[in-house]
Amino acid sequence: MIAVISNESGEPSTSDVINWISYLGHDSLLLYGEDFGRHFNVNIAFLGKNELASFELHGKVYTPDDISIIWYRRDRTYFPESLNDISNDTNREKVKRLVFNEVNVLRSHFYALLKDKKWLSDPKKSLVNKLDVLKEAASVGLKIPETLVTTSKSSLIDFFQRHNKNVIIKPMSETLFYAINDRQYSLATHLLTDLEVESMPETFFPCLVQECVVNSFEIRVFYLEGKCYSIAVFHNQNIDQQFDNRIGYLDHHKSCYQLPKHIETSIDMLLKNLQMETGSLDFIRTPEGEFVFLEVNPVGQFSGMVSYPGNYYLEKKIAQYLIRKSNEEKSI
Amino acid sequence: MTCFKLYSACIPVRGASRSIICNLVKGNFNYIPNTLYDILADYKNCNIEKIENDFDERSHKELHKHFNFLVENGFGFWCDKPEEFIDMELDWDRSSPITNAIIDIDNLSKYDVSEVIRQLDNFRCEALQIRCFSVISIEEINRILSVTTESNFISIELYLKYNPIYNESFLKDLCEKHKRIRFAIIHSSPEEKVISSDDDYYYAWFDKTELKDESHCGNISRKYFSPNILLFTESQHFNNCLNRKISVDKEGNIKNCPSMLMSYGKIQNTSLKEALEKKGFTDNWIIKKDEIEVCKDCEFRYICIDCRAYTSDAKNKYSKPAKCTYDPYRTTWS
Ligand code: SF4
Numbered sequence: 001m002i003a004v005i006s007n008e009s010g011e012p013s014t015s016d017v018i019n020w021i022s023y024l025g026h027d028s029l030l031l032y033g034e035d036f037g038r039h040f041n042v043n044i045a046f047l048g049k050n051e052l053a054s055f056e057l058h059g060k061v062y063t064p065d066d067i068s069i070i071w072y073r074r075d076r077t078y079f080p081e082s083l084n085d086i087s088n089d090t091n092r093e094k095v096k097r098l099v100f101n102e103v104n105v106l107r108s109h110f111y112a113l114l115k116d117k118k119w120l121s122d123p124k125k126s127l128v129n130k131l132d133v134l135k136e137a138a139s140v141g142l143k144i145p146e147t148l149v150t151t152s153k154s155s156l157i158d159f160f161q162r163h164n165k166n167v168i169i170k171p172m173s174e175t176l177f178y179a180i181n182d183r184q185y186s187l188a189t190h191l192l193t194d195l196e197v198e199s200m201p202e203t204f205f206p207c208l209v210q211e212c213v214v215n216s217f218e219i220r221v222f223y224l225e226g227k228c229y230s231i232a233v234f235h236n237q238n239i240d241q242q243f244d245n246r247i248g249y250l251d252h253h254k255s256c257y258q259l260p261k262h263i264e265t266s267i268d269m270l271l272k273n274l275q276m277e278t279g280s281l282d283f284i285r286t287p288e289g290e291f292v293f294l295e296v297n298p299v300g301q302f303s304g305m306v307s308y309p310g311n312y313y314l315e316k317k318i319a320q321y322l323i324r325k326s327n328e329e330k331s332i
Numbered sequence: 333m334t335c336f337k338l339y340s341a342c343i344p345v346r347g348a349s350r351s352i353i354c355n356l357v358k359g360n361f362n363y364i365p366n367t368l369y370d371i372l373a374d375y376k377n378c379n380i381e382k383i384e385n386d387f388d389e390r391s392h393k394e395l396h397k398h399f400n401f402l403v404e405n406g407f408g409f410w411c412d413k414p415e416e417f418i419d420m421e422l423d424w425d426r427s428s429p430i431t432n433a434i435i436d437i438d439n440l441s442k443y444d445v446s447e448v449i450r451q452l453d454n455f456r457c458e459a460l461q462i463r464c465f466s467v468i469s470i471e472e473i474n475r476i477l478s479v480t481t482e483s484n485f486i487s488i489e490l491y492l493k494y495n496p497i498y499n500e501s502f503l504k505d506l507c508e509k510h511k512r513i514r515f516a517i518i519h520s521s522p523e524e525k526v527i528s529s530d531d532d533y534y535y536a537w538f539d540k541t542e543l544k545d546e547s548h549c550g551n552i553s554r555k556y557f558s559p560n561i562l563l564f565t566e567s568q569h570f571n572n573c574l575n576r577k578i579s580v581d582k583e584g585n586i587k588n589c590p591s592m593l594m595s596y597g598k599i600q601n602t603s604l605k606e607a608l609e610k611k612g613f614t615d616n617w618i619i620k621k622d623e624i625e626v627c628k629d630c631e632f633r634y635i636c637i638d639c640r641a642y643t644s645d646a647k648n649k650y651s652k653p654a655k656c657t658y659d660p661y662r663t664t665w666s
Contacts (some may be wrong), residue, residue: 019427019456202604234409253406254357258418289413309341309357311420311561316427330434 001027001066003114005123006073007018008032013088013315014073014304020319026326028069031057033075036107037099038173064113068326071318072121073299077103118329120277120322126299130172131207132295133274140269141262142293145210148226153200153236159209161199166212213292219283222314223271225321228264229312230257231305232285256307259283263291270296278318280306333410334379336399338531340420341561342407343471344369347631348660353407354559361559362405366400377414385440424565427578428484430455430608433469434579436546436590438465443584443599451477451604452578456484465489465545465582467650477510487514494521503527507534521545544592546581550639552656554665559635567634574640575617578604590615590642616640621651626652630660 006014014030021028031040041056054063075099085247086092111123131149148159149172160167161309164292172187177186191212218233234253259267263283270293271279280300284292341356345365351369354361375383380399384392402408411417428517433452435445445462452460462476473492480488490513493496494497504527507513509622514535521538528535541548566572579587585595586607596607607613619640621633625648630636638653657666 017429022456023427023429116638126451145645228497253339254341256418261417270387308561311341311423313423313425316425319427 001068002056002326003031003067003070004073005031005033005070005075007076011073013301013307013318015313016303017071017318017322020316021322024323025320025324026283029057029062033107034078036075036103036110037078037080040106040110042106042109042113044098044198055110055113060228064117067114067117068329069118069120069322070114072119072126074126075123076108082095083212106255106282118241118326119324120318121298122275124276128274128296128298130295134272134293135272137266137293137296140266141272142270144292144293145213147208147210149208151203151206153197153202153204156200156207156209160192163211164195165192167209168212168216169207169209172206172208180265211289213284214286215284216287217285219259220302220306221259221267221281221283222278222300222306222312223267223281224278224314225315226268228259228267229306229314230259231255231310232257233305235237256270256310259291273297333412334381335377335410335414336402336406336408336412337377337414337417338372338402340417343420344372344635345631346370347633347663348629349663350631352631352635353586354564356408356559356561356564359559361557362401363631364398371395371398373392374557399566409471417504418502420561422565422568424562424569426458427460428456429576430457430578430604431576432459432461433577434456434461434463434590435645436463436465436580436619437468438545438582439467441584443580445476446479447586448453448599450474450484450552452535453483453485454605455578457578458484458486459489460485460487461489463546465543466494467493468548470502473506474509475492477506477513480510480512483512484615485512488512489514490516492516492518493520493543494538496544497556501525503536504529504534505541506538509651534563547642548588549591550642550653550655552653552658554637556637557632563637564634567638569620570617571617571619571638571640578608580604580628587643588613592637616649619639623649624652626660630658632658632660 004014004018018028018030035057039058043054054061056062077185079099082091083096083099086095108214131147134144136201146163148155150156150159154213162172168189168191171187175187175281177184178187192209220233222229222232232255234255235251247327268279271277276296276298279298280296280302281296284294286292304312309311338353338664339357342353343356344351344353346366346369349366351364351366352361353364362538371383371662380395383395385393403410413448425467430452435448437445449460459621460480473490486512501565503516503518506516507540518536518538520542521540524538524540525533526537526618563572566575570576579590580589581587581595581600584599585600586597586599586604589594592595596602596610596613619629619638621630621636621638624633624638627633627636638651639655640649642654643649643651644654
């Protein structure tokens with residue numbers, strides 16, 4: 001059986017893929033990340049030689065043998081509402097940490113039970129190291145923006161001047177969403193200004209800065225098993241919008257796109273080196289016709305951005321892939 | 333940048349006397365002359381100089397006007413390497429064996445509506461129309477709709493016959509309780525009005541037209557045109573009204589569409605699944621617009637929902653929808 005691990009909400013592609021699996025005549029087991037904190041039981045006892053570890057979900061018992069392949073999307077931790085009853089902030093944070101750690105032990109034990117199975121996306125690799133990826137991309141021949149991680153004002157100024165003051169700053173890790181007075185903000189990519197650079201102290205916390213690549217358009221790529229499905233995204237000539245990719249563009253156009261062969265070959269090498277069977281990649285196509293690699297997300301969203309506007313039926317393709325691999329696993 | 337290119341979801345359709353260009357992502361279309369359609373088709377990926385060379389110098393201004401119009405209205409753009417921008421494949425498929433359904437009810441109906449809804453949900457049916465030709469009680473409405481609370485339906489359209497009990501607050505509560513309701517129409521109403529919340533959370537309108545039975549259906553009008561990827565691609569391969577549709581008429585007959593004659597069994601003793609598997613049930617699913625008389629010459633053929641129940645010649649299943657007054661040869665609605 002095909003197992004799917006996903007969050008309970010905010011994952012529109014998950015139910016689509018599950019529906020396709022069912023339409024194509026196969027069973028699937030859907031496990032929400034939140035389930036680890038609610039509906040999940042594992043039995044650990046002395047098991048005789050032929051006995052298998054089993055787990056129970058929503059009252060049904062499964063063994064690892066029931067599962068042939070796992071499609072991993074996300075596994076958000078469920079925090080019980082009652083945490084809010086703890087009035088002391090510090091204690092609440094501590095208990096929250098504990099809940100997270102407890103669930104994590106259970107979750108990783110479960111993943112270990114299934115470690116010999118085939119996984120489409122590995123949970124251990126769902127958070128990529130952006131710096132590793134950039135280096136790897138450069139090594140397979142992809143062009144990347146010149147990148148600097150620095151703690152020194154003088155080297156920042158150097159970098160800033162060398163790139164004609166076209167420099168962006170962004171987090172090395174994941175974007176952070178936060179609220180001030182009920183307004184939502186995100187730690188999005190930001191174009192540095194003269195004033196900001198000037199006002200930096202001599203030394204500071206490490207910052208990732210990058211040359212801002214001039215773009216004709218962006219390219220979103222969904223990669224599965226050596227194939228690339230691409231969409232060109234044209235933004236309105238409004239510079240602000242380039243740096244605001246999560247809060248939503250006012251206006252943009254999309255068009256089906258074919259990357260040149262050599263870029264697709266490099267993408268294939270990159271994902272193989274990163275041991276990813278699937279992923280979503282972002283590129284910039286410069287006015288000079290160059291392709292600059294920005295990032296890859298092993299569990300990125302692809303439905304609204306690539307699959308639907310390109311009529312690519314990626315959800316169906318993923319389902320077909322999972323069914324094919326599941327059958328191969330079974331026949332071994 | 334010397335080559336003109338249409339965005340892949342902006343697709344022109346040629347009619348007998350004029351063409352349209354659809355933006356299937358934004359959901360709009362504009363009229364274009366057939367000469368422009370032909371240029372777009374014949375000179376795909378050519379640069380503007382090549383096009384200009386092939387045309388009389390006097391028409392160059394006109395040419396540029398056309399291209400500017402397409403750019404300004406978001407249908408296309410200028411580029412250097414047009415081959416990079418590939419066409420969208422026009423494949424169509426869905427992951428549900430039945431994607432849409434109609435349930436008709438009047439005061440003589442004697443079947444279990446909730447049970448039909450349950451069976452439809454097993455197909456993972458996405459869109460449901462419930463049409464009540466006579467007044468039904470508020471309890472009954474809630475009872476029927478409660479089955480949809482935990483279901484796969486994405487959109488429910490509800491038709492109710494006017495009664496003073498269906499007032500504004502009732503409709504608001506109903507839409508809030510049953511979140512899958514896309515809109516409610518109160519037909520046979522003494523006055524026409526629209527009620528909705530600011531965020532379109534609920535939406536209902538009162539309409540004077542009386543719906544006595546299924547025969548009100550099958551209207552063709554500009555306001556029903558839907559330029560979107562799903563309809564456009566489905567229309568290339570299938571009948572865009574009947575494909576993957578199942579219905580139960582007011583007498584409990586299981587049909588492809590309530591207005592069609594052929595019944596595949598009574599819902600009281602036949603399951604929807606059994607009916608669907610009967611020979612002939614899906615026969616009309618493959619009649620596409622390109623095969624239908626007149627429609628095949630019409631520029632709206634991939635955004636216009638067809639009707640095979642009311643056709644201009646009852647003996648010819650490829651004849652034009654009877655309720656369409658559009659003449660694509662003269663481009664007039666009569
Ligand atoms: S002629 Fe056919 S396609 Fe054109 S508007 Fe009428 S019904 Fe629709």
